[in-house]
Amino acid sequence: AERQxxxxxxxxxxxxxxxxxxxxxxKALLTAVRECVDNSLDAxxxxxxxxxxxxxIVQLAEDRFKIAVEDNGPGIVRAQxxxxxxxxxxxxxxxxxKQQRGQQGIGVSAAGxxxxxxxxxxxxxxxxxxxxxxxxxxxxxxDTRKNQPLVLKDEKREWVKDHGTRVEIELQATYKKGRRSVDDYVEQTAIANPHAEITYHPPGGEVLHYARAVEALPEEPREIKPHPYGVELGMLMRMLQDTPAKQLGLALKHDFSRVTDKVVSEVVKAAGVTASTRPRDLSTPAIEKLHxxxxxxxxxxxxxxCLSPIGEEAIRAGLQKRIQADWYEAVTRPPAVYRGNPFQVEVGLAYGGSLPGDELAEMYRLANRVPLQYQASACAITKAVLSVDWRGYGLQMSKGALPSGPLVLxxxxxxxxxxFTSESKEAIAAYPEIVKELRLALMEVGRKLASHIRHRRKVTDEMKK
Amino acid sequence: AERQxxxxxxxxxxxxxxxxxxxxxxKALLTAVRECVDNSLDAxxxxxxxxxxxxxIVQLAEDRFKIAVEDNGPGIVRAQxxxxxxxxxxxxxxxxxKQQRGQQGIGVSAAGxxxxxxxxxxxxxxxxxxxxxxxxxxxxxxDTRKNQPLVLKDEKREWVKDHGTRVEIELQATYKKGRRSVDDYVEQTAIANPHAEITYHPPGGEVLHYARAVEALPEEPREIKPHPYGVELGMLMRMLQDTPAKQLGLALKHDFSRVTDKVVSEVVKAAGVTASTRPRDLSTPAIEKLHxxxxxxxxxxxxxxCLSPIGEEAIRAGLQKRIQADWYEAVTRPPAVYRGNPFQVEVGLAYGGSLPGDELAEMYRLANRVPLQYQASACAITKAVLSVDWRGYGLQMSKGALPSGPLVLxxxxxxxxxxFTSESKEAIAAYPEIVKELRLALMEVGRKLASHIRHRRKVTDEMKK
Ligand SMILES: Nc1ncnc2c1ncn2[C@@H]1O[C@H](COP(=O)(O)OP(=O)(O)OP(=O)(O)O)[C@@H](O)[C@H]1O
Ligand SMILES: Nc1ncnc2c1ncn2[C@@H]1O[C@H](COP(=O)(O)OP(=O)(O)OP(=O)(O)O)[C@@H](O)[C@H]1O
Ligand SMILES: [Mg+2]
Ligand SMILES: [Mg+2]
Known part of the structure; x- marks a missing residue:
């Protein structure tokens, strides 16, 4: 018999x-930098x-680099x-x-x-x-065999900083400029986080300084309870098992967001129980009806x-800063829910100006303010963009390809x-509720683009007369 | 400070x-069945x-099913x-x-x-x-909070079977026929495993019986040591830390495959040590040179x-059994290595006959004899097929699309x-060594197809005369 x-x-x-x-x-260079930067911005x-x-980023040998990311954050408690x-x-x-760049407890340990x-x-x-x-x-x-830390050094040190964290990792890597490069990631990160100041020392290159574009922190997201929509039966069963509340009505109001007394009376009635029933006394059929x-x-x-969207104004400003177009638009959808998790879609669009008119649109994808550089074909964002018929908004589009025109999305x-489609957090899984919201946002901004194109065409035609 | x-x-x-x-x-229905069937075939x-x-598979309600998979395997030790x-x-x-369908220790627990x-x-x-x-x-x-089992029942039972395992799972699912269905998966599994007998009860349908096509088990893969090519420095360091061998030469020969005395003398010389050096006494620079x-x-x-390829004969036979074509070819490449892991690529091709001549080629992907039904666009196999210029072999092909013609791959x-690209084991990660081998196999079978097409054209032309 096999030994398990x-x-x-x-x-x-x-x-x-x-x-x-x-x-x-x-990719390793990019991922390592991203995991450290994400942690600093979150903290x-x-x-x-x-x-x-x-x-x-310092190059030590042909395929070996040392990266260091330092922040002025709260620091990490020594014991942790x-x-x-x-x-x-x-x-x-x-x-x-609540919305944060990190969510798994894996990132920086994996980079190390x-x-x-x-x-x-x-x-x-x-x-x-x-x-x-x-x-x-x-x-x-x-210690990879046991998933435990091995501390090789632990000492006090002199540091001019009042508070903060510095992380250094030496790794086998390759540094390339251009698309999907660390340089691109740093620049897009600065744009998506206008409240951050970033000083970037690329390997063998000049220092780049991204100054703070706004002097105020964005509203910090607040922690919430799950929303009932899409929460699985098994999750509800476990919540009713674990809740400290002695009454079902209180348990529902305490463990979920948006559950009011009115909602409680409606659902307990449907389940054939009362708001004062002890959560642990519920039978499985009753929980199923409740669910x-x-x-x-x-x-x-x-x-x-619980969410911190970039916002239509900041999106337009960010696009204007780096893209030479002559028309900028942005749409931030209201929050929606998938599996009990609130989420919010935003789309920014830059059109015209010096953007090449006969090439495929350029598309930037971000999740929780983090630029995504890889796995575009696996991403829900890409699938949603491809599923919209952009010809209805005045653009060219061949089947299965991004729309073409002087356009940045x-x-x-x-x-x-x-x-995400894997722990590398590179592409977003195509949950139907998410794809639906993406399409709605894209079509909304598409309609605005269409009316802009029509308007411009009208103006041009009139000028010809 | 945040609480970790x-x-x-x-x-x-x-x-x-x-x-x-x-x-x-x-997808849930397919994955649950697949994880159970994989385990039975492996065992x-x-x-x-x-x-x-x-x-x-029994339908209990509109979106609820019960699946059961039963085998005549060795059974599972009660304590495990x-x-x-x-x-x-x-x-x-x-x-x-060694090659097995399972590899993660997750599959059936995840389905449950x-x-x-x-x-x-x-x-x-x-x-x-x-x-x-x-x-x-x-x-x-x-117990999802602790990743530990909770045993609700544990009793002896009467069973007519001498040895084997039966697993039953009730789950929320949808049953659809056609592409990517459980029916497709079962049929492709029977073809890739001609030594297996499978009785399949689909929901509300007639029983399908796939008889054993061959009466002999394929050669069981044997367990091996990693091959040195592509093993990371950190892995080598840990092996030298953990090895029971007291001498470096013995450690290398024992912990790797294909390391001979000649190989040992060559690498220790390059590292500036000897074959009798104690593995733990090696300095980091010496290990780096050794690596x-x-x-x-x-x-x-x-x-x-350590590998159990399906084999050119069985591939051709499998294709002939289910595809109405008039030409069948198969190529099994010799084993190659990525990250120390041996792997082997095989390609089967069916052409002509009653296959539609003006549609995209149909492509079946398998890994370790398991049919892959999802995530085609993320799969190394798809990427390799798309990267080959099939027009050179007599087929039509538009950019970014599969070749078209009366063809099944x-x-x-x-x-x-x-x-795999995720723990769901649906698509293969595009490691360069793997994509390279895939392309070589595809081009090899492509050349045979080209000569077949030329030959047929010549015959047709001669018959016209
Ligand atoms: N620079 C930092 N300053 C303060 N706390 C930090 C910093 N970096 C990491 N931490 C703490 O260490 C924890 C673990 O970080 P890690 O990157 O491994 O996981 P994560 O950020 O929680 O999730 P993810 O895997 O998605 O990145 C964080 O949750 C945070 O509490
Ligand atoms: N039908 C079976 N007969 C005998 N042993 C089994 C059977 N099913 C599971 N096992 C044992 O249980 C273990 C765990 O199975 P599980 O499916 O969770 O993981 P796995 O098959 O090792 O890997 P993977 O996650 O890739 O499927 C197997 O490794 C095997 O030893
Ligand atoms: Mg992190
Ligand atoms: Mg398994």
Whole structure:
């Protein structure tokens, strides 16, 4: 008989490093930088600090680089540093239901693990939580067999910073300019985060300084409860098992968002129970009826404060800053829900000007303010754009290809949980509710484009007379 | 400061069920059946038993089904049953380096977890390891918070079977006929496994019986050591740390395949050490030189006995059985290596006959004898087929589309570890070594097709005269 045994998360992901975005050396550089930068921006946002980031990439040999990302964030509590960097599936964002760039508890440990896998070197971390506390310096590796941290160094250090974190990783990588490059990612990140100041030292190149474009932090998303729509029966069963509430009505109001007394009375009636029934006393058939009723009852849309859309004004401004077009438009849809998770779609469009008229449209995809550079064909955004008939809005379009014309599209999905097609967070899974919202946003901006094109054509025709 | 905590594998995958192949109800049915059937075929192969499988799908309500898969395999040891079905990342195949359909330790626990998530019902398991032992009946769920099994029932039962396993899962699903259906999957599985007998009870339909086409088991793949090519520096460092061998030369010969004394002397010389150096005494620079030398030294191709290709004869026979064409060809490439893992590409082609001449070619993809039904655009096989210029072989082909003509392509990759694009095992990651081998196989079969088409054209022209 075969001998079964446990497989650790880390050894699983060593074998599957392509699932984490480390398939090849060029992508590895981008993923490692992105995971560190995402963490810095999240941490600053969470602590109410205007982010100042420093990104350094140094070439050590033909295929070996050292990256460093330093922030002015809240720092990491000393006792947590080993696990944060030396253990996969460990973090503060998975269980909090609000929009953040990170969500899995994997990112930076995976980057460090890839560095260790290809160079044998540990991750170097400096962190300080306040000017009253000393700064700490750690060298950490992942014991991949057990998914536990191995601390090679742990000492106090002098640091001029009052608070913040610096992460250094040495890894096998390739640096290429142009499309999908780290340079592109840094620039798009600066645009999607106008409140951030970024100093970027590319390998062997001049320092690029992205100044803060706005002096105010965007509204920090607030943590919420799941919305009932799309929550699975098994999730409801577990919530009713785990809830501290002694009455069903209180449990529903406490564990979900948008459940009012009116909603409670409607669904308990349909389930043949009362609002004061003990959650644990519910029979499986009663929970099934309750579940069905929750899907059918009229509920307010989820609260918007768990999401932080870029906003129509900032999208237009961001496009204007970098794209030489003569018409800019943006649409931010109201929040929607998939599987109990609020999400919000935004589309920006730049048209005309010096954009080439006979090439395929350029498309930028973002999720939770993070630019996506790879796996376009697997992405829900791409599928939605391809599914819209842009010829109805005045553009050319061949079957199965992006529309062509002097056009740049920027599509952003903000969510408390973005369903990516793999742990590398490169493309968005095509859940029907998400594709539907994407299409609505794209068609809305398409109609505005159509009327602009018609208007311009009319003006041009009149000028000819 | 944010509070970090551990995330269990099971709660991670509940949130990410689309990563496991349970994105929508139609796919969920297919994935659940496939995970159970894969396990049965693997277990029978491992135990040297000619597989007899029974697959039942019963519709219980509009969107609720019960699936059952029963085999005559070796059964599962009673003490292991809870963890096999109630714990993700637990199995016998991840650490064994030979070709099997399963490789992650996730499949059937994920199917059970999805059933539990959508219906609240446990997985029902009957298993027996020999006629001398009693059969056991278990009802198991996954405690998703801790990734541990919860055993709801554990009792002896009467069973007419001498040995085998029966798995029943109730789940929210949709049953559709046609492309990507469970029916298609079962039929393609019967073809790729001519030694298996499969009795299939589709929902509300007649029983289909796929008789055994060959009376002999294919050669069972044998477990091997990794091949040095493509093994990362960090992996080598860990192997030298963990090896029981007291001398470097013995460690290399023991822990890798194809390392001879000649190879050892060549690489230790390049690393500036000797074959009798203690592995743990090696400095990091020495290991780096050793690693470099291992990549450069001339090595025999990996042993073929860890792989079980379908074979050119069986591929042609399989195609002939189901496709009405008038020309059949197959190519099985010699084994190659990516990241230390041996793999082998096979291509089958059916042409002409009653295949429609003006439609896109039909393409069947398989990995380790398992038919892949989804994510074609993300798959290395599709990318390789699209990258070949089939016009050079007498077919039509528009840019970015499959070739068109009276053509069916069947592409199989066999490997000790298939790099899938996600844990759902639906598409193959496009590692350069793999795409290269795919292209070589496709072009080889393309050249044979070209000469067949030329020959036929010549014959037709001569007949006109
Ligand atoms: N620069 C930083 N400043 C403050 N806290 C940080 C920083 N980097 C990481 N952390 C903390 O460490 C945790 C783990 O980070 P990690 O990147 O591994 O996972 P994550 O960001 O939670 O999710 P994801 O895998 O999606 O990136 C974070 O949740 C956060 O609490
Ligand atoms: N029908 C069966 N007969 C015998 N052993 C089985 C059977 N089904 C499962 N097992 C055992 O249970 C283990 C776990 O199965 P599971 O499907 O979860 O993972 P896996 O097959 O190892 O990998 P994968 O996630 O790729 O399917 C298997 O490795 C095998 O040892
Ligand atoms: Mg992160
Ligand atoms: Mg399996």
């Amino acid at each position: 045994r446990e497989i650790s998360v880390s050894e699983f992901f060593v074998k599957n490093r392509h699932l984490l975005g480390f398939d090849n050396p060029q 600053c946002g969470d602590a109410g600090i205007l982010p100042s980031l420093r990104i350094e 540093i080993p696990k944060v960097f030396g253990k996969l599936l460990y973090g503060s964002k998975f269980h909090t239901m 693990m890839y560095g260790q896998l290809t160079t044998g070197k540990p991750v170097l971390i400096s962190s300080r939580t306040s000017p009253q506390a000393p700064a700490h310096y750690f060298e950490v590796t992942v 069905k009723a929750l899907q059918a009852v009229k509920l307010m849309a989820p609260p918007t404060n 920027m599509v952003h999905i903000a969510s408390v949980w973005v369903p | 905590r551990e995330i269990s594998v099971s709660e991670f995958f509940v949130k990410n069920r689309h990563l496991l192949g349970f994105d929508n109800p139609q 029978c192969g491992d135990a040297g038993i000619l597989p007899s499988l029974r697959i039942e 049953i809870p963890k096999v079905f109630g714990k993700l990342l637990y199995g016998s195949k991840f650490h064994t380096m 977890m999805y059933g539990q998530l959508t219906t609240g019902k446990p997985v029902l398991i009957s298993s027996r390891t020999s006629p001398q032992a009693p059969a056991h009946y278990f009802e198991v769920t996954v 470099k030398a291992l990549q450069a030294v001339k090595l025999m191709a990996p042993p073929t006995n 069947m592409v199989h990759i066999a490997s000790v570890w298939v790099p």
